[in-house]
Amino acid sequence: MNITKEDIDQLNSIVRIDITADDYKDKVENVLKDYRIKANIPGFRKGHVPMSLVKKQYGKSVMIDEVNKLLQDALGNYLVEEKLDVLGNPLPKIKEDFSWDADDFSFEFELGLAPEFEVNLKPKKAIKVYKIIADDKMIDDQIIRIREQYGKIIQKDSVEEGDNVTVTFENEEKEINKKSTLKLDDFKGKANAKKFLGKKVGEVVELKSKGLFEDDHNLIKVLGVTHDDAHGLDVPLKATIDEISKTELADLNQELFDKVFGEGNVKDEAEFRAKLKEDAENQFKQQADQHMLNAVTESLIENTKFELPVEFLQKWLAVAGEKSLSDEEAKEEYQKSEKGLRYQLIENKLSKDNGIQISYDDLKDYTKGFIKTQMAQYGQMNPEESELDDIANRVLGNQQEAKRLSEQLMNEKLLNFFRENVNLDVTEVNFEDFIKEVYK
Structure with a gap:
């Protein structure tokens, strides 16, 4: 041979x-x-x-x-x-x-x-990323929601501002007959809410579905319509008042602190606010990290130049799947997958050159940490190490779960690497401004 x-x-x-x-x-x-x-x-x-x-x-x-x-x-x-x-x-x-x-x-x-190339980690223009903070207004709003959640429901005879109403919405044409409970503040604008003021149980309010809420998707839950029907729905509604109530807010005291965070973990309002802020910002971190990963990925692809064997890859794509593709279909498939291929090559080079890799022990420790967090949500604060080992081995025995967790861990390692080595412009924003900036 x-x-x-x-x-x-x-x-x-x-x-x-x-x-x-x-x-x-x-x-x-x-x-x-x-x-x-x-x-x-x-x-x-x-x-x-x-x-x-x-x-x-x-x-x-x-x-x-x-x-x-x-x-x-x-x-x-x-x-x-x-x-x-x-x-x-x-x-x-x-x-x-x-x-x-x-x-x-x-x-x-x-x-x-595969081409030989160098990765450009320091583009001239810094990559804009975000740190999402929970500002005072967000914490104030969250405290109101918590006090409502643990508050006392008081039944009422007539509707006043800020009340809750349980209403049966009806429309024969769309076969709507749905009982829902909502706050007057949930309605869009003051005109709809004003129609309920002074009304008693059994009275009927005439409404229109169009413009009832800021977001038409609310119609799905409140009226029981389909997603397709909710968009642009414009029909008259008969709203019969079944119940009127008001929520008396729970006192902001030690009893409430203990209910929310466990006995003795928070001792005063300042600690309560600080804990709410910490928890909120931990949740926001996942979204900020995902945005950062996306932004760095786009920058690396844009600023790391190399050629690919395009003709070969198109020929390979034509025969690689279960169904053969025409030349035109293979070309379209290549165009859709090219950015992903480029980033995979960049990631592989970064991992190889900088020792960014995952051992089985790394993956198992990461899985055990994930399991401990889940168990803590159900009150199991100090599980035995042997129990964690057994659960982790079962989880990693599932190929799909092992792959998912491995990808998450690799993303975390890459994010830590990018924080230390990529030119980042970190901007602090509240969550509302983050949404406007990223999804504008």
Whole structure:
């Protein structure tokens, strides 16, 4: 057997594998001997079938199988030994005059090679990222919601500002008949809420679905309509008042602190506000981190220039899936996946050059931390180490879960690396401004 490589350019090569009869004939002979022992052919006792008949019936197919096995092993070993960083998979070149009737064979494979490049971690323009803070207004609003949640419901005879109303909404055309409880403040504008003021249980208020709420999606829950119907729904509504109530806010005292954060964990209003701020900002951190990862990813792709073996990759995509693609379909698929491929190459280089990797012990420790957090939510604050080990082993035994957690851990490692090595412009914003900035 002989293997040679011809470089077409820096990104494309052809590997040629020459196989002679001496490379495969002994393997074929051994397989045919085994066939002879096991073959059941009418007119011959088992194990006594003439070898000439076995060769005539099975010889060619066995030879083809053995040559293909030899070919795949040789190609795989060659790529490893030569340390060739290939993209996709080698593509066999079709020869019009190829025939399995010969004794010696020559096979050629096209290779698309990964480019060599340097990653630009310091673009001229710093990458804008955000630290989301919980401002005083957000904490004030959250405290009101908590005091409402733990407050006392008082039934009332007539509707006043700030009250809750339980209403049955009806419309025959859209077959709406839904009872919902909401605050007057939930309605868009003052006009709709004003219609309820002074009304008593059993009285009816005439409304229109259009403009009832700031967000039409609220109609799904309140009226029981579908998502499609909710958008632009414009029908009259008959709203019959079934119940009127007011929430008397819970006192901001030690009893409330204990209910929210556990007995003795918060001792006064200042600590209560500080804990709410800490918890809120921890939740916001996930969104800020995801935005940062996206922003750095886009910057790295934009500022790290290298060529790709485009023609090869399009040819590979045409045959790589379960269904073959036309040239045009393969081109479209490449255009959709090119950015992802570029970032994967950049991430692989950063990981290799900077020792950013995940060991099984890293993944298991990360999984155990994830499990401890979940258990704490259900009051299990100090689980045994052996219990954590058992649960982690079961979780990581699921291939999909192991992959998901591994990707999360790699993202965390990359984020820490980016914080230390990428030119970032960190801006502090509240959550409302973050949403406006990022999703404007």
